[in-house]
Amino acid sequence: MPQLGAIGRSAAIQGRVIHALLMREILTRYGRHNIxxxxxxxxxxxxxxxxxxxxxxxxxxxxxxxxxxxFALTGYSSVLLWRNMxxxxxxxxxxxxxxxxxxxxxxxxxxLARLLLEAGGATISFMTLSLFYIYIGWLEPPxxxxxxxxxxxxxxxxxxxxxxxxxxxxxKSELVEKVWHPASYLTFPLSGAAFMVDALPxxxxxxxxxxxxxxxxxIVREGYFGHLVKAHYDLxxxxxxxxxxxxxxxxxLRDVARHITPE
Amino acid sequence: xxxxxxVNKVYPTRFGDRVVLDDISFTLERGEKLGVMGxxxxxxxxxxxxxxxxxxxxxxxxxxxxxxxxxxxxxxxFQTALTGQDxxxxxxxxxxxxxxxxxxxxxxxxxxxxxxxxxxxxYSSGMRARLAFAISMIIEFDCYLIDxxxxxxxxxxxxxxxIELFERRVDRAMLIVSHDLYYVKAHCQRFAVLHxxxxxxxxxxxxxxxxxxxAMHVEDYQFPDS
Numbered sequence: 466m467p468q469l470g471a472i473g474r475s476a477a478i479q480g481r482v483i484h485a486l487l488m489r490e491i492l493t494r495y496g497r498h499n500i501x502x503x504x505x506x507x508x509x510x511x512x513x514x515x516x517x518x519x520x521x522x523x524x525x526x527x528x529x530x531x532x533x534x535x536f537a538l539t540g541y542s543s544v545l546l547w548r549n550m551x552x553x554x555x556x557x558x559x560x561x562x563x564x565x566x567x568x569x570x571x572x573x574x575x576x577l578a579r580l581l582l583e584a585g586g587a588t589i590s591f592m593t594l595s596l597f598y599i600y601i602g603w604l605e606p607p608x609x610x611x612x613x614x615x616x617x618x619x620x621x622x623x624x625x626x627x628x629x630x631x632x633x634x635x636x637k638s639e640l641v642e643k644v645w646h647p648a649s650y651l652t653f654p655l656s657g658a659a660f661m662v663d664a665l666p667x668x669x670x671x672x673x674x675x676x677x678x679x680x681x682x683x684i685v686r687e688g689y690f691g692h693l694v695k696a697h698y699d700l701x702x703x704x705x706x707x708x709x710x711x712x713x714x715x716x717x718l719r720d721v722a723r724h725i726t727p728e
Numbered sequence: 729x730x731x732x733x734x735v736n737k738v739y740p741t742r743f744g745d746r747v748v749l750d751d752i753s754f755t756l757e758r759g760e761k762l763g764v765m766g767x768x769x770x771x772x773x774x775x776x777x778x779x780x781x782x783x784x785x786x787x788x789x790x791x792x793x794x795x796x797x798x799x800x801x802x803x804x805x806f807q808t809a810l811t812g813q814d815x816x817x818x819x820x821x822x823x824x825x826x827x828x829x830x831x832x833x834x835x836x837x838x839x840x841x842x843x844x845x846x847x848x849x850x851y852s853s854g855m856r857a858r859l860a861f862a863i864s865m866i867i868e869f870d871c872y873l874i875d876x877x878x879x880x881x882x883x884x885x886x887x888x889x890x891i892e893l894f895e896r897r898v899d900r901a902m903l904i905v906s907h908d909l910y911y912v913k914a915h916c917q918r919f920a921v922l923h924x925x926x927x928x929x930x931x932x933x934x935x936x937x938x939x940x941x942x943a944m945h946v947e948d949y950q951f952p953d954s
Contacts, residue, residue: 485821493809563805565782566798567822726739727782 482569486578505582509545509590516541531661531690534603539689540658542591543682546617547624547656548649549583554632555642562727572722576632580625588617605690612688619703620681626710633717657682662697674699677706730756730779730796730871730901735788737774748774749785750925758794758870761902763912765940766922772905775922776873779903794870794901800861800877800893812844812851812859816866823867830866837888838862857881865892871901876908909937926951 495504517537554576564570598604607613635641653659657679662670673679680698687696737749748771756762766772776799777783778790798805806815816834820827835844838858840851848856858881864872877889893902894915906912912919912933919936920929923943928951930936943949 481824482822485818488821489807489810489814489818492814493807496809566777566780566805567819568781568796569822723784725783727777 478569482574483578486574487581490578490582505586506589509587510594513541513594534598538594539686543620543685544653544656544658546587546620547678550580550624550628551631551645553579553583554628555635555645557632558636565725565727573718576629580628584621607689608691609688613685616681616684616688622707623677626707626714630710630714630717633721636721661694663695670697677703729793731791733789735785735790738786747925752927756901758901759899761916762918763904763916764920764922767944770922772922776875776905780873797869797872799873799875800864806848808849809847811847812840816863819863833866834862854881858885861889874902874904876906
């Protein structure tokens, strides 16, 4: 099996490179001051806690009988997951162009290192806050943990594919960054973070499911709350979306990687 | 061996495509030292980038079965917010090398002392050059790319570089680009002049030197047989 061996060696090199980039990224972003790398998940935790508090205090209308804390935690954590990855990958190549002199470092490694960091931060934040709220009794343990993980992974896949797509595209046009900023804010209220599909008028429900993130959040919530909620989602549609964006992302990445010009 | 076969490199500009390298073919054998001359903008650094693999040719084939360094003393890959030590650690990780051994070597060679624990941002250009060169020496390559190394550092630094590169690594291939023609003459056996995208090869320094001077001073100069 000489081919398997070659793939194994390549995978080992790529793993090493991504690890090195990840550590470099963590040090560059968080440094060694105060709590250092803990910021990776403390930052999203502060965000989520803030939003949860505001929603709880204002008694935001979310159209279900769920406790507001549980609703905000699942909703806002999901937003952080799919929204932060593209934000970190847009214009990620340019400041790292000179790394291309190291033959084993490729554009995809820079993206993957950043994706791991963002997804890891959002996930640890979600887990830590969940455990904390469960511990103090504001939240019941998830009804179906595997379904939560499944929904979370789908959202992560969606965010990662979108991130690489936009990240690669942003090397070609600065419009990407300009457009993504408002777009990510405007899609926030549409993303399912702040509503359950079941609470929408029946005529609007099928339209809401055209937004990929909505499907992911619904799955996470069904996993979390079981029969307390009536979740609506279209799993095949979500999968096709993720596959489609992944394909577009790889096409763009290949094209951009071919035209990279370091200083 | 590194082999260029009909390599072209074209950069798009606002005034249309600019051909920087036009149908370049050559071979660099193991242990061979090639010096490349050419005026500013002749494409020397582009050539280095193509050999290093940081960039792809527009067309043509680049084949190699030697490990090739990044351009020596190239400091651009430093993360300036990080310390010298962190940068050594990063390179050690990428190339799967022993960090502590490398750090000891860099400390000894660069003479940066406690500055290694400070952010690279705070270094002077000479200190950066010393760090960059020391880091370049911790990974063993079959072929070294040298782009204007004689332009940085003081005499003592140059002496140390001479020993590391041309005494300890006399068996390696090198591609040297420099405006310092005596440096090129002293270290290479083969020479090339880059002019208007074309590359002409010489075994004799004086012949190469003459063509280089003509290319620089004669208006609309073209290589005799091209």
